[in-house]
Amino acid sequence: MLSLLLTPLLLLGAVTAQRTIEWTFVQNGTSGVIPVELITLSPTLMLQYDRADGNPLLLPNGEKAWAALWHLENNTATPLDTITDTFCAGGAFISNGTLVSVAGQPLEDPGQPPADGRMGIRLFGPCTSPDGSGAGCTVFEDPANIHLAVTRWYPTGLRIPDGSLMIIGGSNTNTFYNTGPTTENSIEFFPSRPGEAGTVRPSQFLVDAEPVSLFPRSFVLPSGHVFVIANNISMIYDVETNTELMRLPDIPNGVRVANPFDGTGQLLPLIPPLYEPTVLVCGGSAADDRIPAANLSTLDPATDQCSRITLTADGVKKGWEVETMPEQRILMESVMLPSGDVLLINGAHTGYSGYPSVGGSNATGSNSANPAERGMLYRTGTQFQSGQRITQEGIPTSGIPRMYHSSASITALGNIMVAGSNPHPAVVEPPTNLSFPTEFRVQYLNPDFITNGSPRPAIRSAPTQVAFNQKVRLTVSIPAGLSSGDVQVSLMDLGYVTHAQHSNSRLVVLQHTLLGNVLEITTPPNNNIYPPGPAWLFLVVDGVWSQGVQVMVGDGGNPPRAAQGSKVTFNSL
């Protein structure tokens, strides 16, 4: 009896199959613009946002495009018209399924498009037509009437439990270090919270995180509070009361993880019944942030440190757990896989983010050097102890340097689109004497079960919308060769990828019962576990995942949405 009771818990704990996936790269097509920001939109479409800086892809009026849709079906890009400069924006999907991109690049050419992007709010979708031609598949902007309260460059956008967007930090201008009078050490929301239209909330945390505080890595915790990490400090913030509830211990060993010392962060999978939140940050730099940019070097080693902390009272008492990667890394993307493992990919072994400004960068045109062309896998299954989690087994070398302004995102098919890289303030194509020309080639990193065409699990039918804390039935198929004992259902936000951060990346493991080909799932208990908005469902059997199926979590209404689902409180700061 006892063992029967324990079995489901043990299975839920062991979220990762032991099977080693053999991955392969295939190059196909050119992105037309540089996907500085890359967002998975639908089964057939990816969105790319860039800067207007000489891209080969042209708008119908002959101007160079700085935004584009990427068609997964034929590996081509089509331009998207936008008004403001989308370069270095942040964003997220909000509760009604619209993708919101905020802030961006200052005005570059007076009288010429694009317009100043720093107060920009760009609304896209929902876009349901597979070829991206239908209603909702264009960028909507109304800069005179819909804009941020202040100018921002390099802020983070985060969907919070009421389904709206929290906009965190940034600078008013292009900069390497975020310091001096141009910092924007404040928080605002879209839509604005009652009584806060046109105003911002100053943040002492962001002041204290200077000068390594651009794109602060941020996550919503199961308590509904927001965890923010920048430089080597982190805090827990209560949106409702506008208070910083606590500071956590510094990241050990002087490691700093926000831009321009870009490390990458993930909230590890939230697993029922406890949903205990653990945050992981990997890479970045342990350089002294008081050294002037010109005295840093493109050859300064990045850190090889990953650090994780569980955000419960006990977890914080234990403090940060430090792990070592086989390689030093900066500017690295982290891609949450449906299995719950994290793929660490792209970036460099040495140097920093930003346009050429550090020692040695004038000669090469890049603040970083020594591209890291082989990814790593951070395994999160409970069978892996500290020191065993990071592996490069099965992961190939890409053959293409992808450092500053590169990106990687999982597609609905379940493979990884890897694209971009441009350390230069303009498009630089060969022949050139600069080291890392602008990269337009697109690659896919395919798991063996896609490449070899072996049968995969599939979600055959699922509702397009689900409420919180409800049992819902799906029809699935599981190939005979896979052991249906090791089944995981992953509800995911695939994130808004830019500058080594997967903003809004989230994986909630769903409780389930499998009866033949009927899979009964229990949706997330409430809007703190999964802030209401669009999601992807993946079925993972024996470490092999299905294609993703889109589902709206919550009622799909405009933000703000009221608290929904079970009122149970979880052990989370």
Ligand SMILES: *[C@@H]1O[C@H](CO)[C@@H](O)[C@H](O)[C@H]1NC(C)=O
């Ligand atoms: C590249 O994509 C095109 C269009 O989808 C396809 O026909 C072609 O087979 C692909 N090439 C490779 C090498 O995968």
Ligand SMILES: *[C@@H]1O[C@H](CO)[C@@H](O)[C@H](O)[C@H]1NC(C)=O
């Ligand atoms: C790729 O597909 C899109 C959407 O169907 C279409 O608009 C575009 O013309 C296609 N491109 C090519 C080169 O076939």
Ligand SMILES: *[C@@H]1O[C@H](CO)[C@@H](O)[C@H](O)[C@H]1NC(C)=O
């Ligand atoms: C975090 O950074 C600050 C400012 O550079 C430094 O004083 C402090 O020692 C660092 N913390 C750790 C644990 O290295």
Ligand SMILES: *[C@@H]1O[C@H](CO)[C@@H](O)[C@H](O)[C@H]1NC(C)=O
């Ligand atoms: C930076 O480099 C300059 C020129 O080499 C030197 O004079 C200065 O002392 C250095 N500053 C720091 C803080 O290292």
Ligand SMILES: *[C@@H]1O[C@H](CO)[C@@H](O)[C@H](O)[C@H]1NC(C)=O
């Ligand atoms: C790069 O070159 C510019 C222009 O010559 C110069 O002002 C700057 O100091 C140089 N930067 C470094 C880090 O050497």
Ligand SMILES: *[C@@H]1O[C@H](CO)[C@@H](O)[C@H](O)[C@H]1NC(C)=O
């Ligand atoms: C690279 O080439 C450009 C244009 O030919 C020239 O102005 C520049 O000095 C060269 N840079 C280096 C580092 O050789």
Ligand SMILES: *[C@@H]1O[C@H](CO)[C@@H](O)[C@H](O)[C@H]1NC(C)=O
């Ligand atoms: C989603 O909500 C935002 C904020 O209220 C609104 O501006 C936008 O138009 C909404 N999207 C749709 C498709 O209604």
